[in-house]
Amino acid sequence: xxxLSVVGQRIPKLDAAExxxxxxxxxxxxxxxxxxxxxxxxxxxxxxxxxxxDTSRARKLEGVRAVLTGTDIPEIxxxxxxxxxxxxxxxxxxxxxxxxxxxxVDLKTxxxxxxxxxxxxxxLPAVFDPETAMKKEAPLVHEAHKTNVLxxxxxxxxxxxxxxxxxxxxxxxxxxxxxxxxxxxxxxxxCIADFDHDNHLTVYSNTQIPSLxxxxxxxxxxALGLKDRRARVIKPxxxxxxxxxxxxxxxxxxxxxxxxHARKPVKIQFDRKEEFIATSTRQPAIMNIVQGCDENGRxxxxxxxxxxxxxxxxxxxxxxxxxxxxxxxSLYRVPNVRYEALCVYTNNTYAQxxxxxxxxxxxxxxxxAMDALAAxxxxxxxxxxxxxxxxxxxxxxxxxxxxxCGLAGCIDKVAEALGGGKRKKGEGVGYASLVHVGGGARVYxxxxxxxxxxMNDYGQLDLFTGATDMGQGADTVIAQIxxxxxxxHIEDIHVIxxxxxxxxxxxxxxxxxxxxxxxxxxxxxxRQLRSQIVKIASRVLDVDPQxxxxxxxxxxxxxDPEKKIELGKLLRKSHFxxxxxxxxxxxxxxxDNENLGRDFKGNLSMTYTFGTHGARVxxxxxxGKVEILRYVxxxxxxxxxxxxxxxxxxxxxxxxxxxxxxxxxxxxxKGEIMNPNFRDYKILTAKDTVPIAAPxxxxxxxxxxxxxxxxxxxxxVPTAPAIANAIYDAVGVRIxxxxxxxxxVLAALKKKGGDDTCGIDPLTEKVYDCTS
Amino acid sequence: MDRExxxxxxxxxxxxxxxxxxTLLHLLREELGLLGTKxxxxxxxxxxxxxxxxxxxxxxxxxxxxxxxxxxxxTIEGLxxxxxxxxxxxxxxxxxxxxxxxxCSPGMIMSATALLKENATPEEDDIKHAIAGNICRCTGxxxxxxxxxxxxxAEEGDTVRVxxxxxx
Numbered sequence: 031x032x033x034l035s036v037v038g039q040r041i042p043k044l045d046a047a048e049x050x051x052x053x054x055x056x057x058x059x060x061x062x063x064x065x066x067x068x069x070x071x072x073x074x075x076x077x078x079x080x081x082x083x084d085t086s087r088a089r090k091l092e093g094v095r096a097v098l099t100g101t102d103i104p105e106i107x108x109x110x111x112x113x114x115x116x117x118x119x120x121x122x123x124x125x126x127x128x129x130x131x132x133x134x135v136d137l138k139t140x141x142x143x144x145x146x147x148x149x150x151x152x153x154l155p156a157v158f159d160p161e162t163a164m165k166k167e168a169p170l171v172h173e174a175h176k177t178n179v180l181x182x183x184x185x186x187x188x189x190x191x192x193x194x195x196x197x198x199x200x201x202x203x204x205x206x207x208x209x210x211x212x213x214x215x216x217x218x219x220x221c222i223a224d225f226d227h228d229n230h231l232t233v234y235s236n237t238q239i240p241s242l243x244x245x246x247x248x249x250x251x252x253a254l255g256l257k258d259r260r261a262r263v264i265k266p267x268x269x270x271x272x273x274x275x276x277x278x279x280x281x282x283x284x285x286x287x288x289x290x291h292a293r294k295p296v297k298i299q300f301d302r303k304e305e306f307i308a309t310s311t312r313q314p315a316i317m318n319i320v321q322g323c324d325e326n327g328r329x330x331x332x333x334x335x336x337x338x339x340x341x342x343x344x345x346x347x348x349x350x351x352x353x354x355x356x357x358x359x360s361l362y363r364v365p366n367v368r369y370e371a372l373c374v375y376t377n378n379t380y381a382q383x384x385x386x387x388x389x390x391x392x393x394x395x396x397x398x399a400m401d402a403l404a405a406x407x408x409x410x411x412x413x414x415x416x417x418x419x420x421x422x423x424x425x426x427x428x429x430x431x432x433x434x435c436g437l438a439g440c441i442d443k444v445a446e447a448l449g450g451g452k453r454k455k456g457e458g459v460g461y462a463s464l465v466h467v468g469g470g471a472r473v474y475x476x477x478x479x480x481x482x483x484x485m486n487d488y489g490q491l492d493l494f495t496g497a498t499d500m501g502q503g504a505d506t507v508i509a510q511i512x513x514x515x516x517x518x519h520i521e522d523i524h525v526i527x528x529x530x531x532x533x534x535x536x537x538x539x540x541x542x543x544x545x546x547x548x549x550x551x552x553x554x555x556x557r558q559l560r561s562q563i564v565k566i567a568s569r570v571l572d573v574d575p576q577x578x579x580x581x582x583x584x585x586x587x588x589x590d591p592e593k594k595i596e597l598g599k600l601l602r603k604s605h606f607x608x609x610x611x612x613x614x615x616x617x618x619x620x621x622d623n624e625n626l627g628r629d630f631k632g633n634l635s636m637t638y639t640f641g642t643h644g645a646r647v648x649x650x651x652x653x654g655k656v657e658i659l660r661y662v663x664x665x666x667x668x669x670x671x672x673x674x675x676x677x678x679x680x681x682x683x684x685x686x687x688x689x690x691x692x693x694x695x696x697x698x699x700k701g702e703i704m705n706p707n708f709r710d711y712k713i714l715t716a717k718d719t720v721p722i723a724a725p726x727x728x729x730x731x732x733x734x735x736x737x738x739x740x741x742x743x744x745x746x747v748p749t750a751p752a753i754a755n756a757i758y759d760a761v762g763v764r765i766x767x768x769x770x771x772x773x774x775v776l777a778a779l780k781k782k783g784g785d786d787t788c789g790i791d792p793l794t795e796k797v798y799d800c801t802s
Numbered sequence: 803m804d805r806e807x808x809x810x811x812x813x814x815x816x817x818x819x820x821x822x823x824x825t826l827l828h829l830l831r832e833e834l835g836l837l838g839t840k841x842x843x844x845x846x847x848x849x850x851x852x853x854x855x856x857x858x859x860x861x862x863x864x865x866x867x868x869x870x871x872x873x874x875x876x877t878i879e880g881l882x883x884x885x886x887x888x889x890x891x892x893x894x895x896x897x898x899x900x901x902x903x904x905x906c907s908p909g910m911i912m913s914a915t916a917l918l919k920e921n922a923t924p925e926e927d928d929i930k931h932a933i934a935g936n937i938c939r940c941t942g943x944x945x946x947x948x949x950x951x952x953x954x955x956a957e958e959g960d961t962v963r964v965x966x967x968x969x970x
Binding site for chain 2: 042043045046047048049050051052053054055056058059213214215216217218267268269270271272301302500501502503674675677678681682683684685686707708709713714715716717719722
């Protein structure tokens, strides 16, 4: 496998020149003839009864073509728990609740019409804290649900945690919290819905799940009485995903409803403020962890309880415990594990998938507690992690089959890069590792992806994949895999991934699965095409099929390299002769992984990605400011199909993770987002970049395409605990709540110094008792 | 109020009738159909709409169209040469992983181009300063800074990676 010519190369992203010249078309750039502009009216209250909606003035406004409220639309329920109608009726449960929508001939008219809609509310008592919401007397967010606790119990238990606890030589117990952060895709969300004369629907949407979105839209058609109609999803260029587009949102269904009523295409395009308030966040979590080891530093048990603020409705955030279980049970070897998570309705915004899908939250608690436990056991934190590191070729107690595992190598790489050198006052080094799904994740009944391909008479390939490229480079990686298999050049391959009428089914761009699953799918199709080529060439060149190799657009005999033919010439010969043929292939790859069972056990992924991050920081004890001096993120990637794009994933992930650790927070005040703009929501800029090294280990996983594992999410998984551990190493304070702001560091330093730290935390508004 | 303005747009003399309140971004995208310039926030916070006016990088969403009268405007569509050859900055972004989702890329490339016009041999801090107003969520800026450094050094044949990202 060392004689690879395309796989392993630093090939620029295939559409980079289109993007560099401004030619790529995003949803912002798409218009249709006769298109109307849709706008949504959001709630003015966190929790209120809708007494009356008067749309008469809006309807009379010139240029308005449709006005809808919750009572005008059929029963449509969005989300994993089916608790979220696209337009609300009866009552609102959060500030982002969609109350009414209009479609008009231009945006200005639509905005004016929204202003003319009069809604009378009767405010209801609201609840913004999940622990309060669990109390009996708390107001109910969904009365019909009878309780604010979702009937979605996440419980994993194996071994005997109580016995292990009584045997443990060292135990740490702590409480951590992670707050709301959001994706901040540079291209805001938007869609266009368009019905043809026969009520077949086309939706242009920047979704990460074309096939599942199609299914959701078919549901909306069915609700409209259009059960036998088709839904087509066309995906323009996506201006960033990071998980934000893994569900369908109200605006997509509202656009469909408006288009149906107006009989015209309707576009809804979010502005930046709407992007902040009406798309979802990362799942916040309150995490209680107890962890213990024996006198030699071997982990004996982990016992974790979490409470997740579900917000007012349920999207994928509520299912993040399924992925949190992965590090909880299998980051390092732990024989006894208990985990319980409750999702609780509140009148806050609701969470979605976001890069890492629960893993960054859980790993923050686990790896912070690992450091605390190492300290308690008197073992060096790096050594402590080596003692407990996972190994290849083993099955973890939750049933994950670890095939290859480069964790120990990653720990060594990072420790080597950061361990030495003199340490000045206020400087410290911290480490944290990760495990993540690296070979798909069977979240749905299928984890599959289809590929179709056809080759023209000149050896050029059109490849239709279900995969979604949103900038991560799926198009390029798939092309490299196929070029390698067929002896083509990268420019011979045209990857089409934009249209459900053309491309096969795929479950979506989530779980770092695309290189692995779509890559294997493309490889399967390429192998079929290859065998067709070989069959033809064997006849034309009069050589044994086994003897044929494809290289550099040529078909060549290994035994007798003089016997060769240019691929295009061979194909033309084959095509333009009696009984001629065209080269086409199809392949559907559904990995042999398992859904988690009722006991939440099962081999979720075909392989697992490991990594270790380390940070060297300087903490200013006067101001509490944390400066990252150096960051090293080592990953076991199986094989780097494209090191240029791989490094891009790691750098981007790490910077997103540093934002999560230090600066980012969607600030909610009684359910209302107070910082819906880039001035007040602190995403990192170029000036905040830190020196990052991203070394990788290649373990060449037998299941992966050319040995590759997924690497889309890991970059932002262990970032926060690595930094928190470095801060502890530097100044001896452990910050347990994200983000680690200067205020929090300073307060902790003062508390450590015995100064008065009572009062109100400016970020959480929690009151700290002056007597404790 | 309607007003006629004349300016040089990507090398072409252009006369248009505008309304006083139009932003340059509105003029480019909505009236002239130049969709390469992106709107990421509409309030000067993200830099996705950056274009060059008389060789200086400006946020087109904050810049009034009336202000470009008798000036020279270059957008992302006007950067490559007439035969399609990419501008060295575009080429460097393509080759060095400076582009992922690409939504920030036109603005980022315009900011970088304006920097190199002013300072052909920028230090790393100059580069960071020049693109501090351009937000990118995908790349973590690492390969963007790398791309700009390489664009600056392209003529010298320097292929060394940005010092900050190298292993010690």
